[in-house]
Amino acid sequence: MIEFKNDKARDTYPQLKDELKDAIYWxxxxxDSRKVxxxxxxxxxxxxxGVSTSRTHEEGRAVDVSVKGWAADDIDDxxxxxxxxxxxxxAISATDGVSRFCVFHVGTAxxxxxxxxxxx
Numbered sequence: 001m002i003e004f005k006n007d008k009a010r011d012t013y014p015q016l017k018d019e020l021k022d023a024i025y026w027x028x029x030x031x032d033s034r035k036v037x038x039x040x041x042x043x044x045x046x047x048x049x050g051v052s053t054s055r056t057h058e059e060g061r062a063v064d065v066s067v068k069g070w071a072a073d074d075i076d077d078x079x080x081x082x083x084x085x086x087x088x089x090x091a092i093s094a095t096d097g098v099s100r101f102c103v104f105h106v107g108t109a110x111x112x113x114x115x116x117x118x119x120x
Contacts, residue, residue: 002028005041005066006082009057012044016060019120023086023101024063027114030081036074039066041111056091062115078112091115 002024016024024040031038036046042064045057056062067075082102083090090101103113 001032001038003039005039006060008045009040009043009063012060013040013063015044016063017116017120018114019089020061020063020114022081023089023114023116026085027065027078027082034074034077036070036088037066039068040064041066056113056115060111061091061117061118065112065114067112069111075104078102082114086116089116089120091117103118 002014013021013088019028028038034116039070040063044060057064070078079102086101087099090099099117101114103115105111105113
């Protein structure tokens with residue numbers, strides 16, 4: 001089940017790219033099977049100065065998902081499984097040119113950044 005941290009995430013969710021919403025559905029089912037929460041914390045939003053490195057959120061190509069309550073093994077497995085499933089549509093990293101659907105970040109709060117590439 002998809003949950004949202006706040007009204008802004010819920011209200012902007014329908015504007016996401018269809019390919020991302022399809023992948024999110026798969027991710028939510030994966031989480032249901034593991035009995036871990038699937039909480040979207042950020043959908044369409046402006047860049048965060050000093051933090052954001054791309055416009056994926058502004059363009060409706062990315063969401064952030066909380067890992068609060070997740071075990072380390074679940075985090076590792078989710079990154080692996082979701083990249084295996086959707087790596088071919090993942091955004092291309094500006095740093096190393098690798099296509100990734102799921103990136104795990106430990107910044108202000110640990111979370112997944114789920115992203116699809118331009119032009120889908």
